[in-house]
Amino acid sequence: AGGFTNLALYKPAYQSSVAWNGNPDRAVDGGRSGTFHDGSCTHTDTEDNPWWYVDLERTQEVDHITIFNRQDCCWDRITPFEVYIGDKSNVTENQKLVGDFSFPAGQAEKTIQVGGLKGRYVGITLPGSNRILALCEVEVYGGDAGGFTNLALYKPAYQSSVSWNGNPGRAVDGGRSGSFADGSCSHTDTEDNPWWYVDLERTQEVDHITIFNRQDCCWDRITPFEVYIGDKSNVTENQKLVGDFSFPAGQAEKTIQVGGLKGRYVSITLPGSNRILALCEVEVYG
Numbered sequence: 001a002g003g004f005t006n007l008a009l010y011k012p013a014y015q016s017s018v019a020w021n022g023n024p025d026r027a028v029d030g031g032r033s034g035t036f037h038d039g040s041c042t043h044t045d046t047e048d049n050p051w052w053y054v055d056l057e058r059t060q061e062v063d064h065i066t067i068f069n070r071q072d073c074c075w076d077r078i079t080p081f082e083v084y085i086g087d088k089s090n091v092t093e094n095q096k097l098v099g100d101f102s103f104p105a106g107q108a109e110k111t112i113q114v115g116g117l118k119g120r121y122v123g124i125t126l127p128g129s130n131r132i133l134a135l136c137e138v139e140v141y142g143g144d145a146g147g148f149t150n151l152a153l154y155k156p157a158y159q160s161s162v163s164w165n166g167n168p169g170r171a172v173d174g175g176r177s178g179s180f181a182d183g184s185c186s187h188t189d190t191e192d193n194p195w196w197y198v199d200l201e202r203t204q205e206v207d208h209i210t211i212f213n214r215q216d217c218c219w220d221r222i223t224p225f226e227v228y229i230g231d232k233s234n235v236t237e238n239q240k241l242v243g244d245f246s247f248p249a250g251q252a253e254k255t256i257q258v259g260g261l262k263g264r265y266v267s268i269t270l271p272g273s274n275r276i277l278a279l280c281e282v283e284v285y286g
Helices: 024-028 168-172
Strands: 004-006 014-015 053-068 084-085 107-125 137-143 157-159 195-212 228-229 253-270 282-286
Touching: 014 024, 014 084, 024 053, 024 137, 053 084, 107 137, 157 168, 168 195, 168 282, 195 228, 253 282
Parallel strands: none
Antiparallel strands: 004 137, 014 053, 053 107, 053 137, 084 107, 157 195, 195 253, 195 282, 228 253
């Protein structure tokens, strides 16, 4: 898994109830079979807001989570679901991940990008009444992320204007989807020189920045763009990075090497008139 380790394997697991002998630790036993009778899937009672969580036993940096759903029947029971990560054992008090958390028919597994969020507990809940939670395996990958952490994740973000409910925090919510309808991309008005920035809350040494662009439409709006890093909140007064800052058609993400430049604020601006700035995720690694 790209240098990552399954941190959840054989760790203590808990759930809101147990039915059909579907104990919570079956989801971290290494068995990925989607057939319940193979004895490796959990199962709660029919209840309101059922939950399951694993205790990683210490705070870990999580890159991605892979969930294996039932395939013998009942595959639709898990949709929709919610995922939480953090250090609180009351797991719904932790950070809720943003994204389309559903399983279509025939899909045995789903991988959710977490982007380096840290936590001891990983929880899965089913919101609503009369739900049954069954998990055939939950793999939580983390560890060696090349030594770098996404410093921008869930940090305060700002932009020049907001349109279509595209708040600036959407670009640092951990959701990389390039489809605006998924609710995880920022969006400004049509304006001159629109800007967006994240406040890392203290001066950090930045190695690289990865930007995720829209893919559903309008991918060409971002080109050309400019990137600034430094300690001034008037971000265009900071160091402007040099390079080819454009997105060709079909390219979902672009990584910009920064080389250890230090700064508290990382900004993206679009020079020129009648521009629209939409960012689906900005990850600042250092």
